[in-house]
Amino acid sequence: MTRPVVLVGFVAAALGSSIKDFQPDGSVIFVEEPDVIRKRNARETVAGSALVRELIEWEFHLPGKADEFYHVHHDLDPAAVVPLTEYATPFAARLAERYGLPGAGFGAAQILRDKAVLRLVSRAAGIANPASARVESPEQVREFMARNPGKTVLKPANRQASVGTQVLTDPAEAEQAWANCVVQDEGIFVPDRAMELKMLAESFVEGDEYSVEMLLRDGEPLFANVTGKRLFPGPRPIELAHIVPADIPDELTASLTEETRRLTGAAGFRTGIVHCEWIVSDGVPYLVECAGRFAGDGIIELIQRAYPVELNRAYFSVMKDEPVVDVLPRKAEGGAAVRFLSIEPGLIADVRGVEKASQSEGVFMCDVGVSAGDRFGGLRSSWDRVGDLMVTADSPAEASRLAEEAVALIEIDVRPDREERENAAP
Numbered sequence: 001m002t003r004p005v006v007l008v009g010f011v012a013a014a015l016g017s018s019i020k021d022f023q024p025d026g027s028v029i030f031v032e033e034p035d036v037i038r039k040r041n042a043r044e045t046v047a048g049s050a051l052v053r054e055l056i057e058w059e060f061h062l063p064g065k066a067d068e069f070y071h072v073h074h075d076l077d078p079a080a081v082v083p084l085t086e087y088a089t090p091f092a093a094r095l096a097e098r099y100g101l102p103g104a105g106f107g108a109a110q111i112l113r114d115k116a117v118l119r120l121v122s123r124a125a126g127i128a129n130p131a132s133a134r135v136e137s138p139e140q141v142r143e144f145m146a147r148n149p150g151k152t153v154l155k156p157a158n159r160q161a162s163v164g165t166q167v168l169t170d171p172a173e174a175e176q177a178w179a180n181c182v183v184q185d186e187g188i189f190v191p192d193r194a195m196e197l198k199m200l201a202e203s204f205v206e207g208d209e210y211s212v213e214m215l216l217r218d219g220e221p222l223f224a225n226v227t228g229k230r231l232f233p234g235p236r237p238i239e240l241a242h243i244v245p246a247d248i249p250d251e252l253t254a255s256l257t258e259e260t261r262r263l264t265g266a267a268g269f270r271t272g273i274v275h276c277e278w279i280v281s282d283g284v285p286y287l288v289e290c291a292g293r294f295a296g297d298g299i300i301e302l303i304q305r306a307y308p309v310e311l312n313r314a315y316f317s318v319m320k321d322e323p324v325v326d327v328l329p330r331k332a333e334g335g336a337a338v339r340f341l342s343i344e345p346g347l348i349a350d351v352r353g354v355e356k357a358s359q360s361e362g363v364f365m366c367d368v369g370v371s372a373g374d375r376f377g378g379l380r381s382s383w384d385r386v387g388d389l390m391v392t393a394d395s396p397a398e399a400s401r402l403a404e405e406a407v408a409l410i411e412i413d414v415r416p417d418r419e420e421r422e423n424a425a426p
Contacts, residue, residue: 001026002024002026002027002079003027003077003078003079004027004028004029004053004054004076004078004079005023005027005028005029005078005079005080005081005082005316005319005320006029006031006076006078006080006081006082006092006095007028007029007030007031007082007084008030008031008032008060008081008082008083008084008085008088008091008092008095009031009032009083009084009085009087009088010030010032010036010037010040010042010055010084010085011084011085012040012042012045014084015045015046015049015051015052018304018310018312018313019051019312019316020051021313022312022313022316023051023316025050025051026050026051026052026053027051027053028051028052028053029052029053029054029055029056029076029078030042030046030052030054030055030056031056031058031060031069031088031091032055032056032057032058032060033057033058033059033060033061033190034057034058034059035190036190037055037057042055043055056073060087060088060091061087061091061190061195065091066090066091066092066094066095066098067094067098069091069095070095070098070099076099077099078099078101079101079320080096080101080102080316080319080320080321081095081096081099081101081103081319082315082316082319083272083292083293084293084294085293086113086291086293087113087190088293089104089109089112089113089291089292089293090106090109090110090113092104092109093105093106093108093109093292094106094109096319101319101320101321102217102218102270102271102272102318102319102320102321103270103271103272103319104269104270104271104272104292105268105269105270107267107268108264108267108268108269108270108292109292111267111268112267112269112274112290112291112292113292114157114198115155115156115157115200115289116132116134116157116198116200118267118287118289118290119132119200119287121266121267122263122266122267122287124266125262125263125265125266126262127259127262127263127266127287128284128285128286128287129286129287130153130202130203130204130205130286131147131148131202131203132200132201132202132203133200133201133202134157134198134199134200135154135199135200135201136199137178138174138175138177138178139174140201141154141168141171141174141177141178141201142171142174144201145168145171145174145201146171148203150203150204151167151168151169151203151204152167152168152201152202152203152204153165153166153167153168153200153201153202153203153204153237154166154167154168154174154177154178154181154199154200154201155181155199155200155202156181156197156198156199156200157198157199157200165181165236165237165381166180166181166235166236167204167235167236167237168235169235178199180380181199205279205281205286206279206281207279207280207281207282207286208228208229208279208280209228209229209230209231209277209278209279209280209288210226210227210228210229210246210248210256210277210278210279210280210285211226211227211229211242211275211276211277211278211295211299212224212225212226212227212256212257212259212260212274212275212276212278213225213227213273213274213275213276213295213299213300213303214257214260214261214264214273214274214276215272215273215311215314215315215318215328216264216269216270216271216272216273216274216318217271217318218270218271219264219265219269219270219271221257221261222314222318222324222328223309223311223314223328223329224257224260225244225245225303225307225332226245226246226248226252226253226256226257227242227243227244227245227246227295227299227302227303228242228243228244228245228246228247228248228396229241229242229243229277230243232340232342232379234379236379236380236381238342238379238381238382238384238385239297239340239382240339240340241337241338241339241340241400241403242297242298242299242302242337242338243335243336243337243396243399243400244299244302244303244306244332244335244336244337244396244399245306245331245332245335245396246396247335247395247396247397247400252280252283255285256278256280256285259278259285259287260274260276260278260290263276263287263290264276264290267290269292271318271319272292272293272315272318272319273292273293273294273315274290274291274292274293275290275291275293275294275295275296275299276289276290276291277289277290294315296382297338297340297382297388298338298365298388298390299338300312301336301365301390302336302337302338302390303336305334305336305364305392306332306333306334306335306336306392306396306399307329307331307332307333308329308333309326309328309329310326313325313326314326314328332396334392334393334394334395334399335392335393335394335395335396335397335398335399335400336390336391336392336393336396336399337390337391337393337396337399337400337402337403338388338389338390338403339388339389339390339391339403339404339406339407340385340387340388341368341385341386341387341388341389341407341410341412342379342384342385342386343370343376343386343412343414344376344414344416345376345377345378345414345416345417346375346376346414346415346416346417347373347374347375347414347415347416347417348370348371348372348373348374348375348376348412348413348414348415349372349413349414349415350372350411350412350413351368351370351371351372351410351411351412351413352410352411352412352413353409353410353411354366354368354387354410356409357389357406357407357409357410358389358406360391360402360405360406360409361391361402361405361406362391362392362393362398362399362402362403362406363389363390363391363402363406364390364391364392365388365389365390366387366388366389366390366406367387367388367389368386368387368410368412369386369387370386370387370412375417376414386412387410389403389406389407389410390403391403391406
């Protein structure tokens with residue numbers, strides 16, 4: 001029987017991705033929290049997939065659970081352990097260690113999962129970071145703002161998808177911002193039990209935003225891409241668009257790539273992929289955060305099309321300690337972009353133009369997740385975006401232009417709703 005690949009964190013899109021092109025039927029085992037399996041109807045989803053051998057319920061967010069899993073499933077003999085979600089990374093790294101497989105390393109995974117710890121480690125390694133401090137109350141936020149004039153970012157140290165993140169311009173906003181930020185409901189994507197609250201206050205860095213997606217084996221980079229980012233306006237730093245590759249000078253690409261290599265070295269990251277976010281201010285890359293897993297938001301799909309490269313296949317090869325068959329490109333041949341949609345809070349009256357947008361030049365995916373009669377409570381995290389659209393083109397600039405033209409064809413009529421207006425966070 002084929003040695004299975006253990007995927008930690010249930011991502012339904014993985015069943016329809018290129019994984020099925022190189023993993024045989026019955027070779028994938030998902031590990032997910034019982035509450036998440038129930039809330040996301042994961043058992044029903046995997047039942048129709050020949051790829052999946054088993055779905056194991058396991059409270060992997062909790063300490064010691066990887067070692068417990070190893071002893072309970074000592075004879076599993078996996079070929080690889082791969083984290084698919086942010087919260088899965090420490091468990092997957094420790095489980096890989098126990099089975100003697102390649103991985104990030106448990107220590108590195110823990111550093112990347114806690115933004116406050118990552119600040120300490122990366123700053124000590126000489127990597128530029130904004131001023132930052134742990135905070136436990138609105139009063140401590142105001143004290144931080146007094147010490148660090150200018151805008152302040154208040155955010156969780158241990159969450160994902162921009163959940164609970166807000167930009168403050170005045171100390172008077174601290175009380176309400178704290179109330180907004182500590183309510184961090186991720187619904188179906190997390191267990192029902194409460195997660196520990198860790199909050200950071202950081203100086204806002206003004207500049208252009210980028211991410212670096214880097215594949216490493218034994219600490220050495222095998223492939224790297226720089227993604228350009230645009231944000232929705234307002235106090236919530238939520239991504240509006242990603243452009244692959246970033247349309248920037250080669251010197252800046254090299255700088256961002258080198259800083260990411262330095263960061264992974266500082267954290268002791270060994271084998272896997274990272275998604276590292278930066279803000280460049282006055283030519284200096286400042287670290288935002290770094291995740292030890294595949295990038296979300298469709299970035300990997302954009303990379304695979306823009307270069308082109310079979311990054312999924314290469315990643316699984318590395319995690320299985322196998323040779324990477326294909327030569328991994330250093331530069332993209334074209335461009336790709338994803339553009340997200342949001343709307344004002346209220347009651348949705350009508351949605352038009354989706355089919356027309358999906359047939360626009362370069363568009364290979366268009367999805368709007370709301371329809372007439374739905375209520376929208378406002379844009380508070382990445383989970384709240386109401387749709388997305390992906391395009392490919394001959395260049396990053398052309399991909400970005402085509403994405404904007406296609407998005408402009410989608411019309412969503414929203415009627416103000418008093419209940420939603422009162423509940424929406426500022």
